[in-house]
Amino acid sequence: MKAKIHVYLKPGVLDPQGAAVAGALHNMGYDEVASVRQGKLIELDLTGDDVEAARVRVDEMCAKLLSNPVIESYSIELE
Template identity: 60%
Template structure:
């Protein structure tokens, strides 16, 4: 099965990358953009076939490696 993990900055954490994107878009003439945030998506292929077990393992992966939980939050979606 597959796991899709969204990792993004927690609310309130300074986001210079998001600001740079919004400002660049404004400079290119896209005035309708009032804000931007950038996060990452990690897609994992897993041998595991039980969704509940897969999710708890992926949660461990996030805590240990995939997210910096001091400043980032993550969301896991398990797909068949």
């Protein structure tokens, strides 16, 4: 089973990485870029086939390790 986790900054949290990328794109002439937000996409290969049990465990992994709950949110897709 595969879990896809998207970790992204909460709205309103300053995104220095995104701002740096936007600045670089403007310097390269891509003025149509209004803003840039950068997040992480983490793909886990999991053993077992109980989707609901996996969702609970993956949620724990996100809260404890894969995201910083103070400034980040996350979404989980299980396939």
